[in-house]
Amino acid sequence: MNPTNLSFRAPHTTPTERTGSTAVKTQKLNIGCGFNSIPGFLNLDKSPVCHPDSVFDAETQHWPWETNSIVEVLFFHSLEHMGADTNVFLGMIRELYRVCAPDARVRILAPHPRHDDFINDPTHVRIITPVLLTLFDRQRNLQWIEGHFANTPLAIYLNVDFVVESSEVTLVSHYHQKVVSGELSEEAIQTLLLERNNVGTEYNIVLRVRK
16 A cells, blocks of 8 residues: 655755745744744754754753644754654654644655665664654554554554645656656656665655644
8 A cells, every 4th residue: 555645856956935924933833943044933953053043952852832833843854863762753743743733734854765865964863754654644544453454553642643745755866857858757766766775865745734
């Protein structure tokens, strides 16, 4: 069973942020912002060297936001640096769900686990994929339970519910050009992504919070 539908993104592109809104600052969080602060978001990082709006360690600190108060959360090349300990990671998912409002969006940009960018960084401690994130989808969990599948129904265990609304893979230039030229089909790329390193560079995933 294929749990996600992937589309393919050209290399060297990044999601466009919506910065026109001047809503309450704490309604949108940029967690693990590093040096990439985004206007209209509360930019958070555990390192004061980055000069975030607030120093915050998502792994160890209490999440101070009220339940159902956050409408958008960004993890742009940050979530893979968090949650090496499984219980810590699952605790973060639980808190993320608690603070998010119904239909909030969680936008995740993370390196593909079979690309050198992921492999060569010693601070990359958690693989993030669309398939992983389907474990937090309650409806899928119920289908798995009914069908006696081996998938771990984490949404049921944690009392959370996230839907993978979209997922894209950014391809390295060499493979992207082959797709554009028709030399490689999308089916062939899917196979290569499973079999080879350095075909995809990163995932761009959007989750919707279902409450």
